[in-house]
Amino acid sequence: MYKSITNVRVRYAETDQMGYVYYGNYLTYYEVARVESLKNLGISYKELESEGIIMPVVENWSKYIAPARYDDLLKIEVSIQKLPGLKIRFHYEIFNESGKLIHIGDTSLVFLNPITGKPTEPPEKILKVLEPYFSDEK
Amino acid sequence: MYKSITNVRVRYAETDQMGYVYYGNYLTYYEVARVESLKNLGISYKELESEGIIMPVVENWSKYIAPARYDDLLKIEVSIQKLPGLKIRFHYEIFNESGKLIHIGDTSLVFLNPITGKPTEPPEKILKVLEPYFSDEK
Amino acid sequence: MYKSITNVRVRYAETDQMGYVYYGNYLTYYEVARVESLKNLGISYKELESEGIIMPVVENWSKYIAPARYDDLLKIEVSIQKLPGLKIRFHYEIFNESGKLIHIGDTSLVFLNPITGKPTEPPEKILKVLEPYFSDEK
Amino acid sequence: MYKSITNVRVRYAETDQMGYVYYGNYLTYYEVARVESLKNLGISYKELESEGIIMPVVENWSKYIAPARYDDLLKIEVSIQKLPGLKIRFHYEIFNESGKLIHIGDTSLVFLNPITGKPTEPPEKILKVLEPYFSDEK
Numbered sequence A, B, C, D: 001m002y003k004s005i006t007n008v009r010v011r012y013a014e015t016d017q018m019g020y021v022y023y024g025n026y027l028t029y030y031e032v033a034r035v036e037s038l039k040n041l042g043i044s045y046k047e048l049e050s051e052g053i054i055m056p057v058v059e060n061w062s063k064y065i066a067p068a069r070y071d072d073l074l075k076i077e078v079s080i081q082k083l084p085g086l087k088i089r090f091h092y093e094i095f096n097e098s099g100k101l102i103h104i105g106d107t108s109l110v111f112l113n114p115i116t117g118k119p120t121e122p123p124e125k126i127l128k129v130l131e132p133y134f135s136d137e138k
Helices: A023-039 A045-050 A124-137 B023-039 B045-050 B124-137 C023-039 C045-050 C124-137 D023-039 D045-050 D124-137
Strands: A002-009 A057-064 A073-080 A087-095 A101-110 B002-009 B057-064 B073-080 B087-095 B101-110 C002-009 C057-064 C073-080 C087-095 C101-110 D002-009 D057-064 D073-080 D087-095 D101-110
Touching: A002 A023, A002 A124, A023 A045, A023 A057, A023 A073, A023 A087, A023 A101, A023 B023, B002 B023, B002 B124, B023 B045, B023 B057, B023 B073, B023 B087, B023 B101, C002 C023, C002 C124, C023 C045, C023 C057, C023 C073, C023 C087, C023 C101, C023 D023, D002 D023, D002 D124, D023 D045, D023 D057, D023 D073, D023 D087, D023 D101
Parallel strands: none
Antiparallel strands: A002 A073, A057 A101, A057 B057, A073 A087, A087 A101, B002 B073, B057 B101, B073 B087, B087 B101, C002 C073, C057 C101, C057 D057, C073 C087, C087 C101, D002 D073, D057 D101, D073 D087, D087 D101
16 A cells, blocks of 8 residues: 645635534645645656556545544545556545545546547556555465 | 436536546536436425535446547436435436446445534425335335 | 626635635636636637637736635626727626625736737628627717 | 745646646735744634634735746735735745746735624734834834
């Protein structure tokens, strides 16, 4: 398993009139967390795109346990629990400043060639940096 | 089962550099569709809030089958498949202009008293308008 | 002068914890209004892009007179007050359901060739449909 | 004059299909920058609200010089150039990683009592921390 931690501070723009973070905005937090988790491995999603791989989301699940609120500094623990095949799946657990688990999520993405529109194998360099985290699972 | 249809046109703001609707923005489309589905039943979510009921989301699931793109006129079929109890669940199927099913989703919300922060029973008026759609299921 | 009217209903996602529409979201309403104003003239912004013209914003000004709130049905009067040259400028006046003017804005955009990154003259077809509205100004 | 610097990394959600940051999203960057500029002075906007002051925006101006793009680390220089009276005005200059000035903006906000809906004088504590930066201007 590979695990990484990202901190995100809630913006006013992200709240709604309930005083909660609007439910759709968590998916942006996920994006920030998973991009940073790849960056920590030396993989830039921006570079992947310029090399001809896009990674659209194919499935997402979110559980809202307690609200996040304006100016909260959220801690997002993001993990990859399985070596990617045609899909890569990220799992998130979000904690507020008191350390309370307020949110859980899962996102699956595919590797896609934007020219052909066809799914492709994950780039070698992603497998290479991830494999050490899964070596004892063989 | 209660079913309702809402049309939403994709805004430029909702696309991302992949040329797709950003995955988090579907949750805003869901909101538009479910608010309109209640309005079609004579229920205003805005009034519910002013009467002391808020409805935060507790769970969401989304399946992205094919991308929605800028200026697409999306047809959202939203349904309530079970009489609400402490939770109410909306199911969505989104079609593009060619009639292709491009997206499926589910959202569960609770009825909450914003003062006490406690879940409450669904308002009588919601049950009253929904019951006729579920009468043959008893 | 060319003038067009668009109605937009405020989404929950667009409110903030003040209970107002978040100030940045008006710029999305402007986009909806100006795209629709062009569509009313037979011009599709989507087609413009596919024909090799993009229209990035170069300047924007917004005056917030009174708040828009959740579920308000806003009436946006959008006008083009001068025949476009290298820039095209849209002016907006937004009214709430009681007919009160709550917001004024102005956006200037350029016509750009996305390949060269250079500004270009406005497409002939835009000038052709707009000219009748400015003929008495010569 | 009081000046402060904030860094913001562009999120994928903030781009549009042009590959630029959508023009409305700069207003969110402004918000992040001005909240942080106040925080650097020991003022929490969140606390201001809980003490009964809200600060809605009354005017905004934005000049888009060159696009910001996905994953760019933007440097926002935010300044307050005049001691606040009934309004407070923030000025922003945004630079990309090559140090190029790509954007300028100005936002004016008022201090408002959310109960009465009336403008009020700026809180004493804001004047107290800002005055030293303007003492030589008397």
